[in-house]
Amino acid sequence: MNLFEFCHGIIHWLVDLVNNLWYWLGDFLPWYFGDLFTAIGDFAASEGHLLFMTVLVESVVIIVVALINVLNFLWIFRKLSGRILDFYGPYYVGYRIGGWLQNLADGVKLFTKEIITPTKADRLGFLLAPVIFVGSSVTILAVIPLSANFGLSTTSEPGEYVSAGALFALAAFSIAPFAILLAGWSSNNKYTLIGGMRSAAQMMSYEIPLLLAAASVFLLAGSFNFVDIVDAQHDMWFFIPLFIGFVVFLICLIAEVEIIPFDLPEAEAELVEGWTTEYGGMRFGLFYMTTAVRSYAGGALATAFFLGGWQGPWFVPDEIWFLIKAYIVYTVFMWLTWSVPRVRIDQMLVFGWRRLLPLAVLNLLIAAALKSGGWL
Amino acid sequence: MSEGSERDSTGVVGIEKAPSRIGENPENRVLRALAESFPRTVSGGTQLRPGVIRARVDRSDLYSACRTLRDDLGFEHLTMISAVDYEDRFEIVYHITSYQSRLLIELISTAPKDDPVVDSVSSVWGGANWQERESYDLMGIVFNSHPKLERILLPKDVLYHPLRKDFRG
Amino acid sequence: MAEMWINMGPQHPMTHGLWNLRVKIDGETIVAAEPEVGYLHRGIEKICEARTYPQIIPIADRLCYGSSLTWSHLYCLTIEDLMDVEVPERAEYIRVMAIEMQRIASHLMWLAAYAGDLGLAVGFTYTMRDREVLVDLLQALTGSRLTYNYPRIGGVAHDLPPDFERDTIRAVQYMEMRLKEYEDLFDGSKIFMMRNVGIGILRKEDGINLGVTGPSLRASGVDYDLRKDMPYSVYPEMDFEVATHEDGDCYARYRVRMDEMWESCRIIRQALQKMPKGRWRIVAPRNAPAGTGLGRVEDPRGEAVMYAVGDGTDRPYRLKIRSPIFVTVSAAPKILVGYKLADVVAIMGGLDMCIGENDR
Numbered sequence: 054m055n056l057f058e059f060c061h062g063i064i065h066w067l068v069d070l071v072n073n074l075w076y077w078l079g080d081f082l083p084w085y086f087g088d089l090f091t092a093i094g095d096f097a098a099s100e101g102h103l104l105f106m107t108v109l110v111e112s113v114v115i116i117v118v119a120l121i122n123v124l125n126f127l128w129i130f131r132k133l134s135g136r137i138l139d140f141y142g143p144y145y146v147g148y149r150i151g152g153w154l155q156n157l158a159d160g161v162k163l164f165t166k167e168i169i170t171p172t173k174a175d176r177l178g179f180l181l182a183p184v185i186f187v188g189s190s191v192t193i194l195a196v197i198p199l200s201a202n203f204g205l206s207t208t209s210e211p212g213e214y215v216s217a218g219a220l221f222a223l224a225a226f227s228i229a230p231f232a233i234l235l236a237g238w239s240s241n242n243k244y245t246l247i248g249g250m251r252s253a254a255q256m257m258s259y260e261i262p263l264l265l266a267a268a269s270v271f272l273l274a275g276s277f278n279f280v281d282i283v284d285a286q287h288d289m290w291f292f293i294p295l296f297i298g299f300v301v302f303l304i305c306l307i308a309e310v311e312i313i314p315f316d317l318p319e320a321e322a323e324l325v326e327g328w329t330t331e332y333g334g335m336r337f338g339l340f341y342m343t344t345a346v347r348s349y350a351g352g353a354l355a356t357a358f359f360l361g362g363w364q365g366p367w368f369v370p371d372e373i374w375f376l377i378k379a380y381i382v383y384t385v386f387m388w389l390t391w392s393v394p395r396v397r398i399d400q401m402l403v404f405g406w407r408r409l410l411p412l413a414v415l416n417l418l419i420a421a422a423l424k425s426g427g428w429l
Numbered sequence: 430m431s432e433g434s435e436r437d438s439t440g441v442v443g444i445e446k447a448p449s450r451i452g453e454n455p456e457n458r459v460l461r462a463l464a465e466s467f468p469r470t471v472s473g474g475t476q477l478r479p480g481v482i483r484a485r486v487d488r489s490d491l492y493s494a495c496r497t498l499r500d501d502l503g504f505e506h507l508t509m510i511s512a513v514d515y516e517d518r519f520e521i522v523y524h525i526t527s528y529q530s531r532l533l534i535e536l537i538s539t540a541p542k543d544d545p546v547v548d549s550v551s552s553v554w555g556g557a558n559w560q561e562r563e564s565y566d567l568m569g570i571v572f573n574s575h576p577k578l579e580r581i582l583l584p585k586d587v588l589y590h591p592l593r594k595d596f597r598g
Numbered sequence: 599m600a601e602m603w604i605n606m607g608p609q610h611p612m613t614h615g616l617w618n619l620r621v622k623i624d625g626e627t628i629v630a631a632e633p634e635v636g637y638l639h640r641g642i643e644k645i646c647e648a649r650t651y652p653q654i655i656p657i658a659d660r661l662c663y664g665s666s667l668t669w670s671h672l673y674c675l676t677i678e679d680l681m682d683v684e685v686p687e688r689a690e691y692i693r694v695m696a697i698e699m700q701r702i703a704s705h706l707m708w709l710a711a712y713a714g715d716l717g718l719a720v721g722f723t724y725t726m727r728d729r730e731v732l733v734d735l736l737q738a739l740t741g742s743r744l745t746y747n748y749p750r751i752g753g754v755a756h757d758l759p760p761d762f763e764r765d766t767i768r769a770v771q772y773m774e775m776r777l778k779e780y781e782d783l784f785d786g787s788k789i790f791m792m793r794n795v796g797i798g799i800l801r802k803e804d805g806i807n808l809g810v811t812g813p814s815l816r817a818s819g820v821d822y823d824l825r826k827d828m829p830y831s832v833y834p835e836m837d838f839e840v841a842t843h844e845d846g847d848c849y850a851r852y853r854v855r856m857d858e859m860w861e862s863c864r865i866i867r868q869a870l871q872k873m874p875k876g877r878w879r880i881v882a883p884r885n886a887p888a889g890t891g892l893g894r895v896e897d898p899r900g901e902a903v904m905y906a907v908g909d910g911t912d913r914p915y916r917l918k919i920r921s922p923i924f925v926t927v928s929a930a931p932k933i934l935v936g937y938k939l940a941d942v943v944a945i946m947g948g949l950d951m952c953i954g955e956n957d958r
Contacts, residue, residue, distance in 0.1 A: 138723040243604050247626075247939070313717050314789060320717070321611050323940050394789045395717030397940040398626055480828055481892070505806050508894075511905045511918035524892070524903065524920075528806065528820060531827045535892070556809020559928035560920075567643070582636040582957060591644055592916075 055202035058209050060110040061103065068097050068106075104207060111205050112195060119194040122376065123345045126383055127156045130345070133384065137391045163338035171241060171331050178239025183332070183339050186232035190343045192225045193350040198279050200363040200371035217277040222354060223267055226309065229347070230256035233318065237328035248327030251398055252318035255308055258405040259315075263305035265413035266298040269420035270358045283362030290361040294423055298416035299359045301409050303382070306351040308405070310344060313390040317398050348386065352379035455530050456482045459502055466497050473537075483535040488521075491538045492548040495523070499553050503527045504534060507554035510561060512568040514594045519545050521570060540570065549575040567592040601629060604939075608637050612943045614711055615953030619930070619946065626939045631931040635924070638957040646917040651677055651751060651886065654917070659745035661919065662955040665704035665898045666745045667736070668697050669955070672895045674749040675830060676904040676917075678882075680891025681751065686877045689753035690832045695766070695869040696739060696748065697895075698862040702773060703732040704898040705855045705862075708950045709780065712852070715947040716793055721783060728776045731769050738762060753879030763870050770863050777859055784852070794849035798933050798945035801846060808929035811922050812900025813858060814949055816842045817850035824896040835872060836865050848948040855950075858898075885912045899923050899950050921955040 072094045079090030096102060128143070132151065135142025147154030170179055196218040198204025201211045215221060230253045237249020271277060273295070274285035285291075292299040308315040319327030329340050356362060356378040363371035396404070460474035460482055470490035476482050486494045498504040508524040523536040540547055549572035551558040561572045562581040569590035572578055580587065589596055607618035616637040622630040642661065646654050658673035659666040671693055678685060706729040713721025733743050738759050740748040748755050784790050800810065805818040815822065823840040825833040841857030843850035886908030893904045900922025909915040926949050933945055 134719070138719055139727055140723065243602060247604075313719070316717070317940070320940065323606075323612065323943055325610060391719050393718065393787060394713070394721075394793055395940075396789055397793060397938055399938060400792055477892075506811075507809055508901060509903045509905065509918065509920035511916075511920075513907055513916045513918075522905065522918075524905070528822050533828070533894075554809060555804075555807045555932075556925045556928065559924060560809075563924075580636075582639040584636075591641060 055206070055209065055211050056111055056114065056204065057107065057206045060114065061107045061209070064103055064106045064110060068103065072098055108205065108207060115194060115205060116191065118199070119191075119346070119349065122379075123342065123349050124153075124156050125380075126345045126349055127342075128153050129380070129384065130387055131155065133387050134391055137388065160338060160342075163335045166334035168334040168336060173241045174331065175239035175241065178235050179331075182232050182236035182239060183336050185235065186229055187339050187343050187346075189225050189228035189232065190346045190350065193222045194346070196221050196225075196279070197350065197353045197357065199375045201280055201283075203372050204279070214278060214280060218279045219267070219271065219282060219354075219357070220277045222350070223264060226347070226350065226354075227256070227260050229309075233328050236332070237318075240328070240331035242331050244324045244326075244330050245328045248318045248320075248324045248330070252311070252328060254398070255311075255315065255317060255401060255405075258402055259305045259308040259409070262301050262405065262409040262413040263309065265410070265417055266295075266302040266305065267354075267358060269295055269298045269413075269417045272417070272420045272424055279357055279362070283357060283364065286361045286364065290359065290364075292359040295359065295416055295420060297412050297419070299355075301413045301416060302355060302359065303385075304409060306355060307386060307389065308401075310347045310351050310386075312348070312386060314393045314396055315401060316395060317401060320395055348383055349379065352382035352386075355379075355382045455532060456480070459530075459532060459534065460484060462502060463494065463497070466501075467494055470494070477535070480531060481533045481535065483537065485537045485539075488538045488540055488547045491536075492550060492553070494536070495525075495550045495553045498525055498534065498536070503529045504532070505529075505554075507550070507557050507560070508533070510557060510564055512564040512570045512592075514568060514592065516594075518542060519568070519570060521547055521564070523550070545569055546571045546573060548573045549578075551575055566590070569593060600624075606942060607634075612715065612946060613953075614947075614951050615956075617927075617951070617953055617956070619942070621934065621939070621942060623939055628934050628937055628939065628942065631934040631942075633927050633930050635927065635953070636957055638953045640958065642958045643917055643919060646914055648913065650912045651882075651884075651914065654914070655749065655751075656745065656747045659747055660954065661921070661958065662897075662899075662952045663744060664707050664950075664952050665700050667700040667740075667748060668704075668895060668897050668902065670747065671697050671749045672893050672897075672902050672904050674751050675895065676891045676893030676906045677751045677886065677914075678891075679893055680886050680889060680906050680908050681883055682887075683752045683880070683882050685753055686880060687832070687874050688757075688876045689878045691869050691873040692739075692754050692758065692878060693749060694831050694833065694836070695866050695873075696736065696746075696754075698865045698869070699732050699736055699766075701898045702859050702862045703729050703736070705859050706732070708855060708898075709852075712947045713784075715943040716790065718784075718787070718790065721780075724776075724783070725780065728773065731772060735762075735766060735769050738765065750879055750882070752882035753877070755879070757878050766866060766870060770866050774860070774863055777856065777863075781856060791849065793941075793944055794852060794948075795845075795847060797848045797937060797941050798948060799845070799847045800929070800933050804929070804932055805846070808932060809925040810900070810929050811925070812897065813841075813854045814851055814900065814926055816840065817854045818846035819844045824894055824901060828894060830893075830895060832869075836868050838865050838868075848944050851948040885910060886914070897922055899952060899955075900926060902955075919955075919958055921958060923950070923952050923956045927951070927956060 075090060075094045079087045132142040143152030143155035146152060146158045170176060195205050196215050198214055204214045206213050233252040234249045237245040270282060270291055273291060274282040276282060311318055319329060329337055332340060356375060360378045363375040365374035456476045463471050463484055464474055467490050470487035471484055471494065473485040504525040504527045506526040506528055508526050511522045513520045519540045521538045525534050525536060538547055549561055551561055559581060561575055562578060564570045565572060565578055566580040566582050567590060601622055601624045603620055603622050605618055605620055607613040608616050618634040620632045620634065621628050642657060645657060654673060655670050658670045661669040706725045710722045710725040736746060737743050740746040800818050802818045802820060805815045806820060819842060821840055821842050826840050838861045841854045841861060843853050888910045889908055891906040895902050902922055903920035905918040906914050907916040934942060
């Protein structure tokens with residue numbers, strides 16, 4: 054049973070239940086009301102409506118699973134930083150499960166704080182920036198399947214997902230600089246402005262190697278569909294032939310999710326809190342959470358493109374394999390974050406344009422050679 | 430500071446013209462050179478302890494004495510400027526160090542109570558800039574031709590100079 | 599982007615205290631800088647005029663939270679010079695040992711803040727953790743952890759606690775092990791070197807003329823350390839090197855401070871070894887004669903000087919404090935101009951700001 058069948062079954066059962074009641078009610082009414090009732094009930098039982106409701110429920114399930122994972126990520130972030138930096142990390146709130154509830158407690162605290170909009174801020178942009186940032190980042194999650202059976206789909210065939218899902222995910226991933234620039238600009242603050250500018254420069258320069266590295270994967274797999282990409286890695290995971298591309302992809306992901314060697318847009322020693330300086334309360338909480346969402350999405354993309362997706366020995370379910378790999382990628386990010394200082398903006402741009410871009414092109418050539426030679 | 434590198438190891442150039450006295454210690458040589466350069470205004474040269482000497486200079490010759498100290502006698506580091514409010518006068522005490530001959534000179538200049546003005550030495554030693562501002566801020570000593578004589582530690586609109594003895598909070 | 603002024607401070611993560619650095623940036627490049635200080639001015643010099651001589655020792659401790667012991671030590675040196683008091687030899691050795699511990703602790707705190715500024719979180723927590731070892735030692739010696747109130751006019755407050763030699767030797771061994779680790783952690787990091795080498799160059803002539811002292815000046819190639827060149831206390835008995843570096847950049851300043859920590863470990867060992875038996879304190883007179891006293895020590899941040907004027911009563915007529923960082927900050931615009939905005943934290947962090955002594 055895959056996710057579509059599960060959700061479809063639930064919706065079918067629910068509609069049947071309600072319709073029975075509905076038709077029974079209609080029997081007590083005059084004929085003209087009864088016909089209306091019958092028409093509404095028939096519409097509810099129609100295949101189109103059932104499909105629509107199924108997709109909605111699927112989205113909710115996917116988002117909930119993803120957000121639980123994001124909570125796990127935040128917990129790992131805190132716990133692991135504690136282990137690396139020689140302190141305990143959260144342990145008080147929910148100490149039987151290792152302080153896992155600390156994030157929920159922080160969320161409650163952020164929700165109860167006053168939401169402040171600076172007087173001289175551009176109100177529309179200031180309000181819109183978190184919406185765009187959160188929306189575009191959560192959209193990525195919709196198209197990333199956890200396995201051939203767990204993803205947003207409109208048929209009961211396993212693996213029938215959005216045909217250009219990988220392309221869609223990368224496109225949604227790159228909307229964020231616009232939101233960041235908007236947030237930095239509309240806050241009407243010099244720190245946020247510099248942070249937004251830095252962020253735009255950084256994301257644009259690291260987007261290109263990221264896409265080139267992903268392009269080599271598409272070239273080898275011959276498809277933009279996640280299922281095809283993962284199936285193409287049945288014999289060999291792509292990080293072995295495309296090792297250069299894998300490293301370039303990971304470095305670019307670190308730059309895209311803005312963690313420490315590349316967290317220049319929110320370099321706290323220079324720019325206070327960068328482009329989020331003026332945001333408080335749950336708006337800041339949304340930015341904070343969305344950063345973790347992007348980390349999760351980044352780890353998932355790296356897993357699907359290079360680490361064989363949900364493939365693994367049979368004794369663990371496919372979805373769990375996928376998540377284990379994504380967690381490992383994220384853990385490597387965190388390990389790196391706490392071990393290195395922050396680079397400077399010019400050094401970072403030089404690194405992006407002069408090192409990563411040629412490497413990504415080289416990687417693309419390797420992929421083309423492998424494909425045309427028929428070795429893979 | 431260009432001539433600093435050409436100086437010999439004792440660091441004292443102007444001394445060479447003076448009649449050499451074998452065995453004279455560097456403290457006395459500096460004092461004598463200073464007294465010979467400014468015979469009318471420099472007085473009271475004493476050695477406090479090894480490496481530390483004291484001299485008094487009239488405020489009219491303060492700037493040129495400081496230039497002589499830096500350019501000819503090798504006192505290239507202004508350690509501290511302190512202003513002291515005595516009952517009848519202000520004393521502005523300059524502690525100046527020579528990195529080459531390892532000497533410290535305590536150069537004392539006085540200003541009357543009703544006219545606390547001396548020349549600025551911030552063009553001689555860049556490090557004097559903020560210390561003179563501090564003395565102006567807290568003690569009210571005015572330094573002539575200082576590039577930016579403003580309050581530094583206290584807010585700009587404060588009306589008093591708190592380290593003066595007649596200040597009552 | 600047009601040129602604009604940015605206030606880095608008074609409430610800013612870079613400042614490590616309460617001061618304001620106004621920088622004018624063109625894009626990301628600094629074209630002008632202007633420090634503003636005074637937010638933490640407590641009027642300590644004026645307070646001292648209303649306190650008796652022993653009462654000032656705790657106040658002198660409050661001058662700098664990073665290295666409070668050196669300031670109370672300097673105050674006692676100054677008043678001993680004013681009163682002409684001879685300090686017992688054992689007290690001198692205890693003082694030297696304690697202020698070298700304080701020097702290591704202060705440099706470690708600097709290193710922690712510096713690593714934090716550069717975004718190296720692991721450097722921050724590790725150095726603060728190891729600073730605890732020295733703070734614990736000083737707590738055993740003096741009874742408190744931040745402001746020690748330990749030196750007295752004419753000696754120190756009390757003798758070494760039991761087993762102190764053993765603990766100190768262990769701590770020094772631990773510190774030497776850790777210093778090796780820090781050198782691997784910092785010097786081995788390519789990004790750390792990228793952020794430091796060639797950044798914030800202070801030329802030797804500028805440094806001398808602007809009155810920069812201490813590690814920042816020694817990093818520019820001036821071999822001048824008051825412990826060696828104008829010895830006070832029992833430093834002539836100690837065998838140690840003055841750490842210098844030729845380059846004058848941020849990395850040189852980091853290197854000089856690291857080397858100073860190694861030398862401080864040596865001095866602590868020697869002080870323990872050579873420490874004589876005997877008294878550790880004599881009773882100083884209550885009143886100081888009319889006259890002046892001068893004390894100069896090598897603070898972890900540079901040349902700290904106090905100038906005391908006595909008038910025959912039991913309170914100082916005037917106590918002038920020369921804070922090394924006050925003069926060093928005035929030289930900051932000279933160092934900052936021409937570098938990037940991100941280098942501000944590296945440069946100002948490398949100068950080791952301490953606002954308590956800066957504003958007094």
